[in-house]
Amino acid sequence: MSMIIEPEISTQPPAEQPTPVKIVTGKKKVVLAGNPNVGKSLFFNAFTGKYVNVSNFPGTTIDVPKGDMDEHTRLMDTPGVYGLSGMSDEERVAEKAILDADVIINVISAISLERDLFLTQQMLDYGKPMIIAVNQMDEAKARNLEIDLPKLEKLLGVPMFPTVAVTREGLEQVKQSINKAKTGNAIPDMPPATELQALEANMADRMKIYGLRRQHVNAIARQVVTDTSRPGTVTQLLSQRIGQALLNPFIAFISMLAVLFALYQVIGIWVAGDLVDLTEGKLMLGQNAGSWPGIVPLMQGVIGHVFPKGSFFYTVFGGEFGVLTMSVQYIFGVLFPLVLGFYVYISILEDCGYLPRIAVISDGLLNRIGLNGRAVIPLILGLGCVTMATVSTRVLTSNRERTIASTILAITIPCSAQMGVLIALMAKAGGLNAWMAYCVILFTVLIALGSVLNKMLPGRSSSLILDLPPMRVPNLRNIAKKTWVRTVIFLKEAAPLFMLGSLLVAVLQATHMLEAIQATLGPAIRAVLLLPAETAQVFIMGLVRRDFGAAGLYFMADSISHAQLLTALIVITLFVPCFASATVLWKERGIKEGLTLLAGSWAIAFGVGALVARLLALFPVFG
Amino acid sequence: MSPVEISMPQPVTLEQAKVGDTFRIVRITDPETATMAMRLGISEGESLDVASRVPGGPVVIRRGAIEIALGRELCRQIEVVKIVS
Numbered sequence: 001m002s003m004i005i006e007p008e009i010s011t012q013p014p015a016e017q018p019t020p021v022k023i024v025t026g027k028k029k030v031v032l033a034g035n036p037n038v039g040k041s042l043f044f045n046a047f048t049g050k051y052v053n054v055s056n057f058p059g060t061t062i063d064v065p066k067g068d069m070d071e072h073t074r075l076m077d078t079p080g081v082y083g084l085s086g087m088s089d090e091e092r093v094a095e096k097a098i099l100d101a102d103v104i105i106n107v108i109s110a111i112s113l114e115r116d117l118f119l120t121q122q123m124l125d126y127g128k129p130m131i132i133a134v135n136q137m138d139e140a141k142a143r144n145l146e147i148d149l150p151k152l153e154k155l156l157g158v159p160m161f162p163t164v165a166v167t168r169e170g171l172e173q174v175k176q177s178i179n180k181a182k183t184g185n186a187i188p189d190m191p192p193a194t195e196l197q198a199l200e201a202n203m204a205d206r207m208k209i210y211g212l213r214r215q216h217v218n219a220i221a222r223q224v225v226t227d228t229s230r231p232g233t234v235t236q237l238l239s240q241r242i243g244q245a246l247l248n249p250f251i252a253f254i255s256m257l258a259v260l261f262a263l264y265q266v267i268g269i270w271v272a273g274d275l276v277d278l279t280e281g282k283l284m285l286g287q288n289a290g291s292w293p294g295i296v297p298l299m300q301g302v303i304g305h306v307f308p309k310g311s312f313f314y315t316v317f318g319g320e321f322g323v324l325t326m327s328v329q330y331i332f333g334v335l336f337p338l339v340l341g342f343y344v345y346i347s348i349l350e351d352c353g354y355l356p357r358i359a360v361i362s363d364g365l366l367n368r369i370g371l372n373g374r375a376v377i378p379l380i381l382g383l384g385c386v387t388m389a390t391v392s393t394r395v396l397t398s399n400r401e402r403t404i405a406s407t408i409l410a411i412t413i414p415c416s417a418q419m420g421v422l423i424a425l426m427a428k429a430g431g432l433n434a435w436m437a438y439c440v441i442l443f444t445v446l447i448a449l450g451s452v453l454n455k456m457l458p459g460r461s462s463s464l465i466l467d468l469p470p471m472r473v474p475n476l477r478n479i480a481k482k483t484w485v486r487t488v489i490f491l492k493e494a495a496p497l498f499m500l501g502s503l504l505v506a507v508l509q510a511t512h513m514l515e516a517i518q519a520t521l522g523p524a525i526r527a528v529l530l531l532p533a534e535t536a537q538v539f540i541m542g543l544v545r546r547d548f549g550a551a552g553l554y555f556m557a558d559s560i561s562h563a564q565l566l567t568a569l570i571v572i573t574l575f576v577p578c579f580a581s582a583t584v585l586w587k588e589r590g591i592k593e594g595l596t597l598l599a600g601s602w603a604i605a606f607g608v609g610a611l612v613a614r615l616l617a618l619f620p621v622f623g
Numbered sequence: 624m625s626p627v628e629i630s631m632p633q634p635v636t637l638e639q640a641k642v643g644d645t646f647r648i649v650r651i652t653d654p655e656t657a658t659m660a661m662r663l664g665i666s667e668g669e670s671l672d673v674a675s676r677v678p679g680g681p682v683v684i685r686r687g688a689i690e691i692a693l694g695r696e697l698c699r700q701i702e703v704v705k706i707v708s
Binding site: 082083085087114115118119203206207210211214215218243244247249356359360361362363364367372373463464465466467468 | 654655657658659661662663664666667674675677678679680681683689690691692693694695696697
């Protein structure tokens with residue numbers, strides 16, 4: 001139907017206006033649909049390659065990525081939803097896209113068939129041509145769930161393919177089978193597809209139809225899923241006991257302390273310290289590396305041959321903040337080992353079933369700031385890299401929650417790059433007392449910020465509904481796969497942004513704008529924060545790399561008071577996230593929200609800083 | 624309280640349900656929550672076990688081998704009667 005250009009045929013005599021011609025794109029519209037977090041975007045990325053255009057759905061702030069699968073087929077991703085009931089912007093967008101589609105690729109998760117099949121059946125009842133990808137087959141196997149796919153295919157009446165999207169298993173087959181899409185089996189007693197939508201808009205009818213659909217789907221799930229785990233074995237009993245114990249607040253608290261301490265040890269000391277010394281110090285810069293000159297000096301040598309040292313282009317490409325020097329040094333020397341380490345850690349926690357339980361335990365607290373337990377994952381990731389964490393806010397259910405979580409991340413969470421310098425400086429600022437003051441202040445800002453956003457933003461956040469997988473010994477293969485895929489995706493998204501950031505700063509430096517900005521900012525900082533004017537340079541550096549900012553303070557630490565040092569550390573934490581995370585923020589949340597947040601973070605950083613500076617001057621506890 | 628009321632199974636909300644008991648869902652008060660819950664697989668007439676409760680936080684229900692955590696707000700909307708203790 002949509003393959004042709006057809007003039008609208010009218011029985012009326014021609015009017016003065018020219019005959020309206022309905023121009024439709026000559027491409028088949030294929031839409032990806034499914035519940036949240038079933039791996040849809042992995043399908044999208046695998047099917048479209050690089051020609052992707054992400055734009056807001058008309059009238060909403062919801063992103064709908066579109067891309068071409070081939071010259072005849074256009075693929076569109078939709079927000080993950082549990083059904084088409086118009087309960088949120090996400091659902092309305094998904095519904096419009098699905099009703100408008102020529103073919104639907106429905107991605108369902110093998111570990112939650114009962115839940116996922118509701119949306120599937122709803123689309124079947126609407127009479128949409130469809131194929132189904134049953135994803136996370138590996139995970140189902142790990143949980144001893146056997147799924148009778150041929151039977152499911154027969155019951156639903158549409159072609160079905162097992163997939164493991166993280167490793168791309170089965171994806172090619174799905175892609176090649178789009179033309180096999182069929183309108184499957186609607187529920188026999190359902191009203192016809194044409195009337196169904198209108199009926200479902202009415203609450204009383206909706207309840208009846210949904211009830212019927214739920215029963216039908218449950219019956220299907222019962223027929224095709226077999227749980228082959230033997231209950232009552234020692235392993236299973238132990239897994240259950242541990243799972244239950246972790247939901248005890250006291251045990252959860254102790255375990256959380258242990259997990260955070262281990263995180264600090266593994267990421268903070270081993271990865272951010274020892275490993276980065278090796279990758280950034282030795283490999284990139286050639287420090288203490290014997291005869292190895294280091295990649296950056298080698299690069300500078302080559303650039304020096306093309307552009308004379310000290311020239312504009314040399315500074316931009318090969319200088320201190322150069323695009324080919326600093327960004328390469330940072331991306332591969334610092335970010336890569338850090339992000340890899342963090343994802344290994346998080347994947348282990350996730351795979352063994354610990355992370356979902358922490359989400360449950362922290363749900364009550366997070367409710368107060370307009371989030372639910374799911375947000376614990378991005379918040380923990382933020383302690384690693386705020387840029388990475390901002391990308392992961394996609395796991396949250398609504399736009400509202402994503403806004404709150406990204407704001408909290410950008411403003412109040414110190415990333416691990418900063419943490420190393422922070423730890424060293426805290427010792428100089430008065431040790432334990434300084435740490436306590438720092439934590440109390442940041443935590444207060446976090447809670448205040450979350451509460452204010454929760455009050456200000458329209459709507460309300462969604463309640464937690466979370467499957468708790470059984471506790472188990474983590475599977476190394478799973479962890480390796482997940483870690484690698486996540487790291488590569490992250491680097492692909494973030495690397496260009498870091499390069500852009502260093503380009504900007506390098507140009508500012510080459511044109512001597514950097515000094516000018518510092519000179520203007522200096523007096524303001526002295527007046528507001530009671531800090532020496534040179535601190536301006538530290539803050540500007542913090543924009544490029546958060547740890548640069550903190551490191552700059554290190555050289556000033558002995559010449560300023562403890563109170564001043566603490567003030568500066570708080571400001572640099574609250575102050576804008578680094579350039580890369582600001583850019584990711586713009587990409588994820590839109591330019592308007594990004595700019596508001598940027599302005600907000602300046603205001604909060606300097607507001608809180610001014611307050612802290614004066615309080616510390618009044619009560620000189622730190623000398 | 625009259626003795627008659629005590630012998631009748633009074634519906635309570637899932638928020639008040641005790642760990643270890645089995646309940647049947649009789650009603651989900653808020654239509655929006657009902658829509659949401661039904662799509663996720665929790666509908667009126669179904670029975671479930673309460674596996675654990677986090678003080679001030681979610682209630683974890685068990686259906687067969689699957690455990691699902693439900694936020695407090697949601698639990699307040701779900702009316703249940705005890706069928707087995």
